[in-house]
Amino acid sequence: MPIVLEKLSHVYKSGPHTSHALRDVDLTINDGELLALIGHTGSGKSTLAQHLNGLLQPTSGHVLLDGQDINGKDSSRRALRFRVGLVFQYPEHQLFEETVYKDIAFGPKNMGLKEEEIDARVREAMAIVGLDFSEISKRSPFELSGGQMRRAALAGVLAMKPQVLVLDEPTAGLDPRARDFLLEDVRRLNRAGTTVVLISHAMDDVAKLATRVAVLEKGALVMDGSPLEVFSRHERLGAMGLDVPQGFRLARLLREKGFPVSDRCLLEDLAGELADLIKGGSGHAA
Amino acid sequence: MLRDITLGQYYPVDSPVHRLDPRAKILLAFLYIIGVFLVKDLFMYLPVLLYLAMATWLARLPFPMMAKSLKPMRILIVFTFILNLFFGTGSRELLRLGSIVIWEEGLLNALHFTFRLILLVTGSSILTLTTPPVTLTDGLERLASPLRVIRFPAHEMAMMMTIALRFIPTLTEEADKIMKAQTARGADFETGNLMARARAMIPLLVPLFISAFRRAGDLAMAMEARCYRGGEGRTRLHVLKFSRRDLIAFLSMAGLFIILLLPGILK
Numbered sequence: 442m443p444i445v446l447e448k449l450s451h452v453y454k455s456g457p458h459t460s461h462a463l464r465d466v467d468l469t470i471n472d473g474e475l476l477a478l479i480g481h482t483g484s485g486k487s488t489l490a491q492h493l494n495g496l497l498q499p500t501s502g503h504v505l506l507d508g509q510d511i512n513g514k515d516s517s518r519r520a521l522r523f524r525v526g527l528v529f530q531y532p533e534h535q536l537f538e539e540t541v542y543k544d545i546a547f548g549p550k551n552m553g554l555k556e557e558e559i560d561a562r563v564r565e566a567m568a569i570v571g572l573d574f575s576e577i578s579k580r581s582p583f584e585l586s587g588g589q590m591r592r593a594a595l596a597g598v599l600a601m602k603p604q605v606l607v608l609d610e611p612t613a614g615l616d617p618r619a620r621d622f623l624l625e626d627v628r629r630l631n632r633a634g635t636t637v638v639l640i641s642h643a644m645d646d647v648a649k650l651a652t653r654v655a656v657l658e659k660g661a662l663v664m665d666g667s668p669l670e671v672f673s674r675h676e677r678l679g680a681m682g683l684d685v686p687q688g689f690r691l692a693r694l695l696r697e698k699g700f701p702v703s704d705r706c707l708l709e710d711l712a713g714e715l716a717d718l719i720k721g722g723s724g725h726a727a
Numbered sequence: 728m729l730r731d732i733t734l735g736q737y738y739p740v741d742s743p744v745h746r747l748d749p750r751a752k753i754l755l756a757f758l759y760i761i762g763v764f765l766v767k768d769l770f771m772y773l774p775v776l777l778y779l780a781m782a783t784w785l786a787r788l789p790f791p792m793m794a795k796s797l798k799p800m801r802i803l804i805v806f807t808f809i810l811n812l813f814f815g816t817g818s819r820e821l822l823r824l825g826s827i828v829i830w831e832e833g834l835l836n837a838l839h840f841t842f843r844l845i846l847l848v849t850g851s852s853i854l855t856l857t858t859p860p861v862t863l864t865d866g867l868e869r870l871a872s873p874l875r876v877i878r879f880p881a882h883e884m885a886m887m888m889t890i891a892l893r894f895i896p897t898l899t900e901e902a903d904k905i906m907k908a909q910t911a912r913g914a915d916f917e918t919g920n921l922m923a924r925a926r927a928m929i930p931l932l933v934p935l936f937i938s939a940f941r942r943a944g945d946l947a948m949a950m951e952a953r954c955y956r957g958g959e960g961r962t963r964l965h966v967l968k969f970s971r972r973d974l975i976a977f978l979s980m981a982g983l984f985i986i987l988l989l990p991g992i993l994k
Binding site for chain 2: 491494496519522523526527529532534535536537547548551552583597598601
């Protein structure tokens with residue numbers, strides 16, 4: 442179920458001000474991909490995300506899902522929302538039910554599923570995000586820790602079994618442990634076949650997960666390619682106020698000092714290469 | 728992401744009217760309302776309308792927007808016109824349709840009420856369109872401060888209003904975000920009967936209240952951390968000052984009053 446954005450533009454209007462949030466964005470999101478969307482604050486990432494399931498309608502241009510315009514006359518936006526799951530920033534702020542179970546069941550219930558199917562989906566979603574069903578499902582979502590609340594909210598979207606999952610800065614405000622948990626969940630979902638669009642400021646997360654990186658600047662798509670391709674244009678990224686992954690930066694610094702390492706996004710990969718280099722050519726440094 | 732927050736209905740451009748002292752603007756709006764009620768002859772609405780048009784032009788407000796401020800009032804305006812037209816009694820008959828009689832006095836009354844409503848609404852909207860709400864409450868506080876002698880809590884009222892106004896855009900934004908998040912989970916806010924719609928608001932209202940309480944707690948803490956302890960002895964960063972501009976505005980209003988009162992005096 443590829444998503445194709447054609448010349449997508451969006452303009453926000455308020456009083457005498459207009460602001461172009463998106464300008465002629467052409468982008469294809471392929472099945473099974475883990476696409477990272479990066480860009481400076483205000484570059485239009487969240488606006489783009491909200492177009493993917495019809496929450497916002499383009500000022501001009503089209504969003505095609507399986508070749509069908511999602512804002513066309515004969516397409517049901519509601520049914521579409523069940524296929525593209527959108528997890529907003531700080532999704533724990535949307536929790537509202539008395540129990541975690543009921544909250545996660547909210548989406549499937551809106552889909553009109555049967556009681557047994559809902560139950561199965563809640564259990565499955567909780568298992569994916571690593572929340573213990575017997576311990577947590579009957580508790581109030583407001584008693585949970587921050588990381589648990591985030592995962593419960595994520596489960597609320599996963600229970601709808603979307604084919605495409607859009608995550609808007611899913612790790613913002615989480616401690617390192619909770620962040621690793623969550624990223625691992627995302628990776629697992631992607632391996633199981635869910636297409637993922639990840640919006641993030643954390644370049645190390647992007648390096649760890651993404652198979653493809655798209656860069657937005659002032660509403661326009663300026664780069665699109667593999668993580669290595671995009672991050673190797675680090676000067677341009679720096680001018681946009683964007684970072685590169687630590688592994689990438691270290692590789693550059695090492696090369697400046699005369700170590701012939703290649704560009705790597707991940708510290709782990711770089712460490713491996715460096716170790717081989719030191720072991721293999723012990724006479725090299727001298 | 729972008730500054731698309733509409734505080735009240737403030738229209739943020741720079742104009743001589745925007746720069747008037749808020750106290751002056753509040754008093755002028757008050758005088759203007761009195762002025763509208765002083766009109767006895769239909770033709771005398773013309774100078775009021777001209778005054779309004781001049782103020783709109785000086786304030787750099789687009790005229791279509793002024794017309795739009797009447798939109799929520801349109802049903803009320805039409806109703807008052809019809810009711811006054813058909814249910815008035817008088818001495819001179821204008822039109823007879825079966826048992827319904829339209830009297831000249833009824834027509835005059837209907838026209839008076841309609842003009843008054845339109846002029847009052849558009850006139851007072853100039854005040855809110857050209858003054859940011861926080862400045863407006865500031866002005867109100869200063870105008871009401873003499874009432875402290877009778878123990879009217881002017882500062883507290885103004886602070887409450889300021890905080891409430893400050894949080895309207897924040898909560899609107901928050902509500903919008905939560906609504907979108909729940910819509911993404913298949914919530915439906917638009918269809919169904921009254922009960923179904925009321926129930927559909929729960930997923931929106933619960934998170935909204937929780938966030939409002941959290942923000943209120945944070946704000947109280949932040950205010951205390953900066954030693955807020957009420958209005959006693961508090962000084963201001965922006966001290967309101969009457970200027971020549973305000974004097975000119977008051978003189979123009981005096982001019983309007985002279986025109987409105989002149990026919991009565993000459994009689």
